[in-house]
Amino acid sequence: MLFHSQVFILGFLPLVLAAYYLAARxxxxxxxxxxxxxxxxxxxxxxxxxxxxxxxxxxxxxxxxxxxxxxxxxxxxxxxxxxxxxxxxxxxxxxxxxxxxxxxxxxxxxxxxxxxxxxxxxxxxxxxxxxxxxxxxxxxxxxxxxxxxxxxxxxxxxxxxxxxxxxxxxxxxSPLRDGVAERFAKGVAFFVVGCAKKVFLADPLGSSADQMFAAAQAGVPSLGDAWHGALAFSLQLFLDFSAYTEMAIGLGLMLGVRFPDNFNAPYRATDLRDFWRRWHMTLSRLIRDYLYIPLGGSRQGWGGYVTATLITMGLCGLWHGAGWTFVAWGLMHGVGLIVCRAWQSSMPPMPSGLAWIVTMLFVIVGWVLFRAPDFTTAAQMLTAMVGLGDGFALTQAIKPELAIATAVAVLGPTTKAAVEGGWLQPAAYQGIALGAILAATVLAVGQGHPQTFIYFQF
Amino acid sequence: MWQKFLWPFALTLAAGLAIPFFLVLLADPYGVSPIRAISSEIVVPTQRRFIVADIIRSRRYDSFIVGTSTVNSINPGWLEAEFGGKFANVAVHGSTPYEQMRVLDLVLRQKPMPRMVILGLDDVWCSRVEPARYHPQAQFPDWLFEDWNLGHFSHLLNWRALELARRKLEISWSSSKKRLAPNGFNDDLPPDATWSLEKAVPRLTADVQRAMASVAMTSTATAHFPTVSLLDKSLGKRPTATRLLVVLMPTYLPQDAVVIAPDACKAMIADIVREHGGTTLDFMRPSAWTTDASNFWDRLHFRQAIAEMLPSRMRAGLEHRQSQDGLYQRLD
Incomplete structure (x- = not known):
């Protein structure tokens, strides 16, 4: 049962909430x-x-x-x-x-x-x-x-x-403790925003990315198509996973439980260490506390640090999927973290704009490895991305969702900032707006099978 | 204080879902609502996969012609003139054999039982590889071909149903809006006056080459036609009083073309149809119609003159007359 399916929103959730609050005392x-x-x-x-x-x-x-x-x-x-x-x-x-x-x-x-x-x-x-x-x-x-x-x-x-x-x-x-209505309202807001992000942004981007990666399986695509596919997937992955997290946090709040945050605008990171402090934060802290630090972390000199980082990130890749492309993706980030640390300890800082571009290029290249079903496909995508592919043309029209998603990921306020940072107010017009968005989302998911979440496969 | 947010949210959500649902139930674009307020004779022109079930369930027709776009140009009125009864054309463009059988199954489940069913088959039925169950680009609403009302309701709350309901309401209020004939007839081939041999021949040549290339990729050593068994399954549900005519539709067959639907496949189809008390007519054979490029738009779609002549030939074939001019063969 997917969070953004009609059976969940109109059936399961109201029943569970009713039963839970009836038993709340x-x-x-x-x-x-x-x-x-x-x-x-x-x-x-x-x-x-x-x-x-x-x-x-x-x-x-x-x-x-x-x-x-x-x-x-x-x-x-x-x-x-x-x-x-x-x-x-x-x-x-x-x-x-x-x-x-x-x-x-x-x-x-x-x-x-x-x-x-x-x-x-x-x-x-x-x-x-x-x-x-x-x-x-x-x-x-x-x-x-x-x-x-x-x-x-x-x-x-x-x-x-x-x-x-x-x-x-x-x-x-007790879920009925002080602030129940506020928690519930914020939970609703998290859930609605996550639901809309998934249905109206992540899923359309997913279909673009799927087409491009399918084309890359058959041969080296054009420069335009390869970048289109890589960007579409990078944004899809973030929006899909963060949307799931926001729905989870929203549901938790409706039940009186606040789950930890999982994302903090990762595509605004200006270095790779910063990226991992913002991306899938609950996994990052878990592998830090239960793997990286027990392995010695950064306390045993450069040799120990390099070993601990590579083991940790290699296993992090393997956790994501049983495939060598995932291991390679993890190791790539491990090497990136080591280089980043070395640079920061010995070189003057890059201008922030340049640092952001370098970080995002690294992350996007990594996502190609992460998404590709095999190394051949990844190599064909990357070959095209450096301009050695089948021309430069864009064979698929770029959807407006790509621009909106970019703005959301890079410029817009995070959902947490919007909901818990003061934007959300106990105002009727905000309730009406969010009610209308959820109704539109429910109508949108009703005409086929809702798309599952990428992270469900992990 | 936050109740000021929560109540408007809940009321907006409830209204935002209840009003569309109620509108869909009233307009009933799929023909499954118990409170339909608009006549089922108003058929919204849209993807036929979503409208033929309504035509079948409407109880206005006692006879049906089922198939793909190759039977789409046959006017049910011409069939009524030959066979009597009240015909509806419930063909679905580009439907796979499985989708055609879903339509046929619904036809055969109707009460009172259908008087006559004509099934037009094209040569995909003789494919040696099992075709996909569904068309890759067109969503097939399986639920609409089930008889479970509660299941139908779970598919009415969405933008597509709401859009169809809106269009149906609009058509019912304005007689000028384009609507589909209630019997499902909608010949959407271009006007016959626009046909030209110069345009048709390259298209036909390319179509034939494509079809031959696809046949060349499969093994022709064995007489294995996996799709044909679908027919056996569906015809097994046929009420005994329903007249059944299966027509292998005319297809462009230039002299040098590889046979796509071999005699062995046609014989298998004919055996199944005979076993279930029906008749098979083979128009998919070299004849004055099928070898002449001037009769076709493309390899599968014949021109209006052929469509108009087909019903009388079907009747002749059904009445045990072999074709004098070789246009068809009765596969007894």
């Missing part, structure tokens, strides 16, 4: 309502996914419970390993077999394993909870709380990646 009852709703939401994709989600939640709870009773931390590490093995099996088995086969020159049958949606997100959250328990940074919670924290439907499938410490206290607080 009873902590356990409202948690069961949310947990049940989240499991229905997840099973809607494919009921076969449900046992895995429940199984990993139960396994994590068992590990924490054994640790609570015995004090032996090995239980927690066993839980972490089993969670990671589950992710490895479902997401990386086929990738590993095909890689081994290619390296050994063997013909091995690649198994077709159904990838449960959101597995990368909920596995990481469960594993991090166990790590925090081992570090003494978390409390033991009952099965219901652990399952709810991970499977809470607004963030279940594609984040933001939340930590138990920022969600559990909010689940304890």
């Amino acid at each position: 009873h902590a356990q009852a409202r948690e069961w309502v949310l947990l049940l709703a989240s499991l229905v939401f997840y099973a809607w994709w494919d009921v076969r996914f449900l046992p895995l989600l429940l199984g990993q939640c139960t396994l994590t709870w068992l590990a924490s419970e054994c640790h609570r009773r015995t004090g032996y931390r090995g239980w927690l590490w066993a839980g972490v390993i089993l969670n990671m093995l589950s992710l490895a099996f479902f997401k990386y088995t086929a990738f590993l077999i095909s890689t081994v086969a290619a390296l050994a020159g063997l013909e091995l049958a690649t198994p077709h394993i159904l990838l449960p949606i959101g597995i990368s997100f909920f596995t990481f959250q469960l594993a991090c909870y166990l790590v925090d328990l081992a570090r003494g940074d978390a409390h033991h919670h009952p099965w219901r709380r652990i399952s709810l924290f991970v499977s809470l439907f607004p963030h279940l499938v594609a984040g933001p990646i939340v930590r138990h410490s920022e969600i559990m206290p909010q689940l304890d607080a």
